[in-house]
Amino acid sequence: MVKKIKDKSPLKKRPRILSLICVLGFLWIVFTFPGMFSPATKKLGDWVPAVYGLLIALSFISFIGVWNLKRWGVEMYVGVFFAKLVFFLLTNQFEGSVYAGIVFSLWFILTFLYYYRRMQLNL
Amino acid sequence: MLHLRKKIPLNIFLSILKESVVFAWAALVANRLRTFLSLLGITIGIFSIITVFTVVDSLEYNLRSGIQELGNNVIFIQKWPWEFGGDYPWWKYMNRPVPNVKEFESLQKKVEGAEAIAFHVAARKTVKYGSSSVANVTITGGSYQYNHITSFEIADGRYFTELECENGRNICIIGSTIAEALFRNGESPVGKQIKIFGSNVQVLGVFKKQGESLLGNSMDAQVLLPVNYVRNIVDIRSENADPYIAVKAKPGISNDQLKDELRGLMRSVRQLNPGATEDFALNEIKVISKGFDGMFEIVGLAGWIIGGFSILVGGFGIANIMFVSVKERTALIGIQKSLGAKNYFILMQFLFESVFLSVLGGIIGIVLIWLLTTFLGDSFGMDIFLSRSNMVLGLTISFLIGIVSGFVPAYGASQLDPVEAIRSN
Incomplete structure (x- = not known):
């Protein structure tokens, strides 16, 4: 029986699935960034738009990291994901679109982690 | 970053950070006209979005305080209701x-x-x-x-x-x-x-x-x-x-x-x-408040869309200027890297530049609104005020736009190969 050897060589070319996720991520950010100063977010409190905006900006940066096949991109994305969960929990915003976002984010994270070891360690 | 911090003492990291701020500032001062034109985009964006929010908030405050004066717990017995519901024909009210x-x-x-x-x-x-x-x-x-x-x-x-x-x-x-x-x-x-x-x-x-x-x-x-x-x-x-x-x-x-x-x-x-x-009709203030809620939601939404697009355009302007800036200073980046500058030093240098530009534009926009509300506020026939939350919002938006629009060019600059960068001229 031939044992399949898992490929651990550094990624030379970005896998298509990562490109797709990053493009989806960039589009998602373009559409959600204006949400930081939406009347609904403003109503939640003075500092809520600032925190929400910062989380979106960090997501954007993490996607750039993943796009360039950097490990810090994945680490940042996972960190932002949990920070967002805490944010939604504190602002009591769990609704349909948030649940959909969580499902997508989990899919992104699992894909990123699959390629994590083959990504570059440097900045 | 954690990986880097392990190797570099904090004081050296801070001095490198300070140096990148100085570099960024020098670049902005050296190209005054370009700096002015690019921050104008953000100024207009912040000005329009915060003006809309300021006017909407002031209008809401004035109307709500007017309603409050009428009394939230007062019932008005009148001939006409304040809201028409059901299929009751209006002409029947006439005979009341x-x-x-x-x-x-x-x-x-x-x-x-x-x-x-x-x-x-x-x-x-x-x-x-x-x-x-x-x-x-x-x-x-x-x-x-x-x-x-x-x-x-x-x-x-x-x-x-x-x-x-x-x-x-x-x-x-x-x-x-x-x-x-x-x-x-x-x-x-x-x-x-x-x-x-x-x-x-x-x-x-x-x-x-x-x-x-x-x-x-x-x-x-x-x-x-x-x-x-x-x-x-x-x-x-x-x-x-x-x-x-x-x-x-x-x-x-x-x-x-x-x-x-x-x-x-x-x-x-x-x-x-x-x-x-x-x-007879039993009217209460809640009806008026409810009517205004819908109106403010629509006005706020309209302002948000208009302002959002202005901000987006401003952000693209900053990103464009940063790409030009990187292109213009490619050889300099090459020299800096060949002399030992770390990737994050280059990244910070350009990121600070875009954040400076954006925040400066935001501050000018907010100051303009403040001047407008202070000196022309009375001529609108109601109290118009720039609230703390709108000031915070304006500064936050400009700061984040600076980061988002400046990160890609800055990261691109940090990843340049020193040899190729020096040869770019």
Whole structure:
């Protein structure tokens, strides 16, 4: 029986699935960034738009990291994901679109982690 | 970053950080015109979005405080409802009778859930004192407890006594604008006789200045008289006199409880059969507030979309300028890297530049709005103010736009190969 050897060589070319996720991520950010100063977010409190905006900006940066096949991109994305969960929990915003976002984010994270070891360690 | 921090002591990291700030600042100062043009985009973006929010917030504040003055726990018994619902034909409202003093007196005796109850009528007349006169003044006739229903303070003089109200004495309380217009030489209006409806009326007090109200319920340009005096001169059975009975709920009594009680009492006062349709409306301020909620949501949303696009354009402007900046300084980046500059030093240098540009643009935008609200605020006919939350929002947006639009060019610069970068010229 031939044992399949898992490929651990550094990624030379970005896998298509990562490109797709990053493009989806960039589009998602373009559409959600204006949400930081939406009347609904403003109503939640003075500092809520600032925190929400910062989380979106960090997501954007993490996607750039993943796009360039950097490990810090994945680490940042996972960190932002949990920070967002805490944010939604504190602002009591769990609704349909948030649940959909969580499902997508989990899919992104699992894909990123699959390629994590083959990504570059440097900045 | 953690990986880097392990190798570099904090003090060296901070000095490198400081150096990248200095580099970024020097680059901005060296290209003043470009800096100015690129921050103009963000200035306009922040200016438009925060102006919209400022105007909407101010409008909302003014309207809500006007509504608040009318009283959240007051039920108004009127001919017309403030909202039309169901399929009740409007022409049936036309035949309804207006509330009258008899009904008011009957309710006053019977109602249990009310803290105060007042009858109101209004007319527009000219008020005179000596050679001075003010035309088209709102003359309000109110019963004794009118001061419990409407929010006002007396700056000079006093309010009516119950006996004065019941006897319908020719006394009045005038608004501050009327007082200023009639008594120009600074004399106190209290005790003076002014002419309303051609009769002499003694001024008993002057209302404290309230300022303009968007709902038009400011007492500044009103004259309040006992309703028992006004009823002798004005036809209070006419719809033109806007007669209504206002009932304020006791503490602990909800508006719905009071409405139920008033509904029963009014039906009995008007001798309506159990199956007959009501011929009166019980209105409450909540209806107006609800109407405004929808309006503010739409205006806020429109402002958000318009401002959002302006910000987006500003962000693209900054990103574009940063790409040009990186391209222009590629050789310099190469030299810096060959002399040992770390990737994050280059990244910080360009990121600081874009954040500086953006935040500076944001600050200018906010200062412009502040100047506008401070010096031109009065000319809009309402209080316009730049709130702390809008200032924080403006600065946050500009800071984040700086990061988002500057990161890609900055990261691209940090990843350049030193040899190829030096050869780029």
